[in-house]
Amino acid sequence: MTFPKAAIPTLRIDDLHLSFRTYTGLIEVLHGISLHIRRGERVALVGESGSGKSVTARIILGLLQMTRSARVDGLLEFEGRNLSKLSAAERHRLRGTRMSMIFQDPTSSLNPVYPVITQFHEVLKRGEPAINVEVARERASALLAEVFIPDPQRVLDSYPFQLSGGMNQRVMIAMALANEPALLIADEPGTALDVTVQAQTLHLMRDLVVKHHTAVLFISHNLGVVREFADRVYVIYKGRIVEHGTAAGLFDDPRHPYTRALLDAIPRITGGGIPEIRDAAEEYFAPMVVHEGCGEPGGAA
Amino acid sequence: MSPVTRLILKRLGMSLIVLVGVSMLIFTIARVIPGDPARIALGPNATAEQVEALRQRLHLDEPLPVQYGYFIRDLAQGDLGISLYTNRPVTADIAQFLPATLELIFVAGAMMILIGLPLGVISARYRGTWVDNAVRVASLLGVSAPSFVWAVILMLLFAFFLPLFPIAGRIADSYAIPHVTGFLFIDTLLAGNLAAFSNAAWHIVLPAFALALSGIGQAARLTRSNMVETYDRPFIEMAQSYGFPERRIANRYAFRPSMIPSLTIIGLDFAAMLGNAFLVEAVFAWPGLSRYGVAVILRKDLNAIVGTVLIISAMFLIVNIIVDLVIAFINPRIRLSQRAAA
Numbered sequence: 188m189t190f191p192k193a194a195i196p197t198l199r200i201d202d203l204h205l206s207f208r209t210y211t212g213l214i215e216v217l218h219g220i221s222l223h224i225r226r227g228e229r230v231a232l233v234g235e236s237g238s239g240k241s242v243t244a245r246i247i248l249g250l251l252q253m254t255r256s257a258r259v260d261g262l263l264e265f266e267g268r269n270l271s272k273l274s275a276a277e278r279h280r281l282r283g284t285r286m287s288m289i290f291q292d293p294t295s296s297l298n299p300v301y302p303v304i305t306q307f308h309e310v311l312k313r314g315e316p317a318i319n320v321e322v323a324r325e326r327a328s329a330l331l332a333e334v335f336i337p338d339p340q341r342v343l344d345s346y347p348f349q350l351s352g353g354m355n356q357r358v359m360i361a362m363a364l365a366n367e368p369a370l371l372i373a374d375e376p377g378t379a380l381d382v383t384v385q386a387q388t389l390h391l392m393r394d395l396v397v398k399h400h401t402a403v404l405f406i407s408h409n410l411g412v413v414r415e416f417a418d419r420v421y422v423i424y425k426g427r428i429v430e431h432g433t434a435a436g437l438f439d440d441p442r443h444p445y446t447r448a449l450l451d452a453i454p455r456i457t458g459g460g461i462p463e464i465r466d467a468a469e470e471y472f473a474p475m476v477v478h479e480g481c482g483e484p485g486g487a488a
Numbered sequence: 489m490s491p492v493t494r495l496i497l498k499r500l501g502m503s504l505i506v507l508v509g510v511s512m513l514i515f516t517i518a519r520v521i522p523g524d525p526a527r528i529a530l531g532p533n534a535t536a537e538q539v540e541a542l543r544q545r546l547h548l549d550e551p552l553p554v555q556y557g558y559f560i561r562d563l564a565q566g567d568l569g570i571s572l573y574t575n576r577p578v579t580a581d582i583a584q585f586l587p588a589t590l591e592l593i594f595v596a597g598a599m600m601i602l603i604g605l606p607l608g609v610i611s612a613r614y615r616g617t618w619v620d621n622a623v624r625v626a627s628l629l630g631v632s633a634p635s636f637v638w639a640v641i642l643m644l645l646f647a648f649f650l651p652l653f654p655i656a657g658r659i660a661d662s663y664a665i666p667h668v669t670g671f672l673f674i675d676t677l678l679a680g681n682l683a684a685f686s687n688a689a690w691h692i693v694l695p696a697f698a699l700a701l702s703g704i705g706q707a708a709r710l711t712r713s714n715m716v717e718t719y720d721r722p723f724i725e726m727a728q729s730y731g732f733p734e735r736r737i738a739n740r741y742a743f744r745p746s747m748i749p750s751l752t753i754i755g756l757d758f759a760a761m762l763g764n765a766f767l768v769e770a771v772f773a774w775p776g777l778s779r780y781g782v783a784v785i786l787r788k789d790l791n792a793i794v795g796t797v798l799i800i801s802a803m804f805l806i807v808n809i810i811v812d813l814v815i816a817f818i819n820p821r822i823r824l825s826q827r828a829a830a
Contacts, residue, residue, distance in 0.1 A: 248729050255616065282731030296726040300744045300820060313731050346820045362730070 195267040196484060197369050197402040198224040198247065203261035205242055205251070205426075216242060217426045219261065221483045224370065227400040229393070231417035231434070233407055233449070239426045240406045244372045247404070248286060249278040266369060283313035286370040287363040289392070292379035293355035297347035303327075303358055304343040307365070314366035330361040334391055352377075353384035360392050364399055371396060374406045389416060410453060414438050419481065422446045424471055432478025442478075444470040491823060492816055499812055503805040507798065511563075514797045515556055518790050519548075525788040529572035546790070559794070568798075569791030573784050578795035581780060586799060587670030588658060589765055589776035595696035596765075597758045600703035604754075607704070608711025612746075613738040615716055623708060630705025636767035639698035643771060646694060656773035659688045695772040699764055703757040710753055714746035721745075748819050755811030759804040 205217040217239045224230045232240050245251040249270065252259055263270040266285065270278060290296040298306055307330075308323040318326075328339035334357040336342050347355055356377050363371055376392065377385040393416055396403050407413050413420060413434065420437045422430040422445065430443040441447045448471070526542040527534070547555050562569060568578035604627075611623040633641075647655040659665070659672055663684040668675050676685040718724060719742055727741050728734075769778035777796060784792035816822040 245729075250725070250728055279731050282729060284731065288726070288729040290722055290726060292722060296722045298723040298727070298741050298745065300748075300818060301741070302820075309727075309732050309736075310730055346824070348821060349824070 194225075194484075196223045196225050196264070197228070197266060198222075198404065199262070199264040199484065200243075200247075201262035201264075201483065203243070203246065203263065204259070205239070205246060206258045208256045208258065213258070215426070220421075220423065220426070220428050222421050222428065222431075223484055224402045224404060226369070227396075227402055228419065229396065229403040229405060229417045231405040231407060231413040231420045232423055233410060233413055233420055234423035235408055235449075237425075238423045240408075240423060241374055243423075244288065244374050244404065244406055247370075247372060248282055248288060283310060283368075284366050285368055286372065287366070287368045289356075289359050289363050289371065289373045289376045291375045291377070292352075293359045293377070294347050294350075294352050294379070296359060297355055299347055302344055302346055303350075307343065307358075307362060310362045310365050326365070327361070330365055331358065333395070334358075334361045336361075351384075352380045353388060356380060356384070356388040357391065360388065360395065364395055364401065367399060368401060370402045370404065372404045372406070375408070376405075378407075378409075385412075410438075410450060422449065427472075428475055429471070429473070430476045430478075432476075432481050436478045436481075440478075442476040444468070444473055446476075492813070495812065495816055495822070496809070499809045503802075503809065506805060507801060510801045511559075511794065511798055512556065514794050515559060516552060518788070518793045519552060519555070521788070523788050525572060525790050528788050568795040571784065571789050571792040571795075573787050573789045573792060578791050581792065582777070582795055582799055584670065585775065585777045585780045588672075588774060589762075589769065589778065590803075591671050591673060592692065592696055592699060592765055592769070592774060592776060593758075593761045595692050596700035596703065596761055599696060599700035600707050600754070600757065603700070604704040604707025605711050607708040608750075609715065609738055609743055611708065611712040612715030612719065612742070613734070615712075615719075620712075624712070627705035627708040627712075630701045631709065632705075633702070634767075635699050635702060635761075635764040636771055638701045639695065639768045639771040642694050642698050653694045654691050658691050658775060659684065660691075663687060695768050695774055698771075699761055699768045702764075703754075703761065706757050707750070707754050710750040711743075711746060714750050715742050718742045718746045744818050748815060751811055751815050751818075755807055758811075759807045762800050762803055 200223065201221045202219045203217055203221070204215060204219055206213045206215040220239070220243065222230065222232070232243065234240050242251060246259055247263065247265075247270075251257050259271075265281065273281075297303065304320070304324060304327060307327040308318070308320055311318050311323045311326055324340075324343060327343055331339035331342060336354065336357050342350060342354065342358065350358070373392070377388050380388070389412060395401075403416075405413065405417055417434045420430075420432060420434050421428050422437070422443065424445045430437060430441070430446045432440075437446065438450070441450055448465070448468075524539070524543075526539045526546065526548065530539055530542060543549050547558050559569075566579065568582075570576070571578050571581055574581055607623050607627065611620045614620050643655060646652045654660070659676075663676075663681065665672065665675050665679050665681065665684055668678050672688040673685065676682075676688055715738075723745075724737060724742055727737050732741065765776065766778035766781060768774070769776045770782075777800075780792070781796045783789075784796065
């Protein structure tokens with residue numbers, strides 16, 4: 188499948204399978220998922236714990252492929268390049284430069300025994316290997332100012348445990364965008380933070396990715412956040428995509444039984460207690476629903 | 489006052505308390521175990537009057553607390569009394585024998601750190617591969633036999649069957665090195681005699697390695713297991729997903745946090761060498777504190793026993809203070825927190 192240059196999606200995944208070798212045999216975790224992200228587009232992958240969201244992110248980064256018990260099949264295309272055909276060194280070159288990641292808990296994602304500047308320097312070195320620490324400090328404080336950190340020099344000299352969770356999350360966002368990546372993977376960003384801080388940092392992140400034209404794969408179980416953040420949504424259940432549509436379309440008109448169950452799972456402020464949702468149901472395995480105008484490029488539907 | 493100064497002062501104060509406790513304990517034990525030191529020192533042919541006279545001179549006829557009072561009074565003047573075995577001041581004996589033991593322990597400790605830690609790092613970085621398995625088997629072997637067994641095995645293999653190293657001693661007799669510090673590595677250099685220096689280094693390899701082996705194994709195993717745990721932490725995943733070089737992740741970003749729990753144990757191992765050195769010294773006829781220590785214990789040479797034990801305890805405490813400082817250096821939480829030394 189060829190695309191005109193401008194239409195090459197930042198990321199295209201087609202029929203991705205993942206299985207782990209265990210003592211009892213092969214266990215398949217992803218049963219052939221397909222998704223794509225266009226340039227500068229924000230796409231959400233939504234599902235419950237264990238549905239395969241995070242492993243997908245680690246496959247895109249190429250980290251899971253280094254685990255010897257993992258078997259990955261299917262097409263992975265990043266900016267038109269087939270990732271499975273790249274050498275380990277070439278894939279390594281993409282990490283931290285063309286693609287980067289933001290994690291659940293910013294404070295534990297920063298190394299506790301090194302100050303922020305050391306780690307920021309290391310991140311900047313990915314984009315510019317020869318950068319020295321003075322230049323890195325200058326660049327880093329400019330980037331920290333961009334995420335509205337009032338006193339960048341102090342933050343750079345601090346250790347993660349001396350900073351608040353929200354501050355660390357801003358540092359992580361600044362690091363993630365430091366080398367102008369084409370794709371930012373946000374794996375449940377800020378879930379470990381309290382809700383107001385999470386909301387602030389998400390707004391900040393959205394403004395910045397819009398400004399920098401960064402494509403985002405936003406992984407979450409929080410539908411409220413997804414609705415705010417994403418252009419398009421894939422709902423994943425037990426290693427299968429069950430519904431795919433625009434954020435507006437999917438939330439206004441959820442068609443797959445699992446998506447409806449997921450939406451019902453949001454506790455209402457108007458009361459009614461904790462919603463009753465069945466853990467698993469026959470109908471959750473109903474075939475995938477694709478909303479109008481949302482098919483995979485080059486694929487069926 | 490900076491947190492590190494506080495830490496040092498606090499540790500020094502605690503060490504002093506420990507030393508006082510140890511001195512009371514060993515002082516009492518040495519005196520309550522059966523056997524009359526004066527009789528042993530003078531031999532079976534001495535008359536009862538002679539023995540009684542020596543007992544009085546040693547204050548052995550007085551109550552224990554009074555004896556301890558005399559001991560503390562002398563200690564404050566840097567006097568540990570006269571050894572009944574050598575008839576010299578205990579301090580002079582220790583000054584003569586301790587450097588040989590310390591030299592052995594320093595070299596063994598350096599081997600433990602310079603061999604053990606890198607093995608652990610490599611093992612963790614290549615976990616699950618044959619490299620890892622080889623290191624794990626080797627380090628298990630190292631910890632599973634006591635030092636004196638290794639001393640005998642190494643001596644047989646590399647000094648007797650395959651005469652690569654000298655079989656015993658600190659330095660060949662042909663070198664006459666003036667005694668300055670007692671540390672041959674320093675004295676030979678002070679004398680400007682490089683041949684003697686390398687001869688001394690050649691002599692120390694086997695005994696130090698025998699002494700270090702269990703520590704090497706222990707350090708490698710600890711480092712590996714702590715690093716494997718660290719590799720599962722989110723900040724390592726972060727480093728990997730940003731493409732930090734694997735080698736830097738292993739040697740820096742995973743190594744340093746992993747060292748915090750390892751170092752305490754490694755420090756204890758280092759100190760344990762002080763005890764193990766006794767047997768290794770015996771095997772290699774190393775003229776250190778061991779021969780002296782064993783001889784004075786068998787002769788119930790009270791002053792020498794107390795002096796030797798006190799010096800070894802002091803070394804133990806010094807090593808622990810050093811370990812605490814290194815931990816404070818690599819762990820910013822301790823370095824920066826006021827509650828550090830608690």
